[in-house]
Amino acid sequence: MINTSAYFVNFATEPTIPCGQEDQLGALGLILNMIVYWNALYIEETVRQLNIEGFEVSDADIDKVFTFTF
Numbered sequence: 652m653i654n655t656s657a658y659f660v661n662f663a664t665e666p667t668i669p670c671g672q673e674d675q676l677g678a679l680g681l682i683l684n685m686i687v688y689w690n691a692l693y694i695e696e697t698v699r700q701l702n703i704e705g706f707e708v709s710d711a712d713i714d715k716v717f718t719f720t721f
Contacts, residue, residue: 691717 694716698708 694713698713701708
């Protein structure tokens with residue numbers, strides 16, 4: 652999942668890192684972390700709004716959204 656996201660963000664077409672792009676990996680990791688963090692905040696706000704509107708969101712539902720563990 653994370654590798655697929657990295658290739659999507661990096662627009663890479665090959666599963667190898669071209670020579671000379673090793674320094675860009677740190678920036679790519681930072682961008683991926685920012686995307687994951689933004690999505691977590693957005694989902695948290697969505698769940699909060701659903702609870703305010705009277706919809707029950709269980710922990711099992713949230714576990715299905717976040718398939719990876721911290």
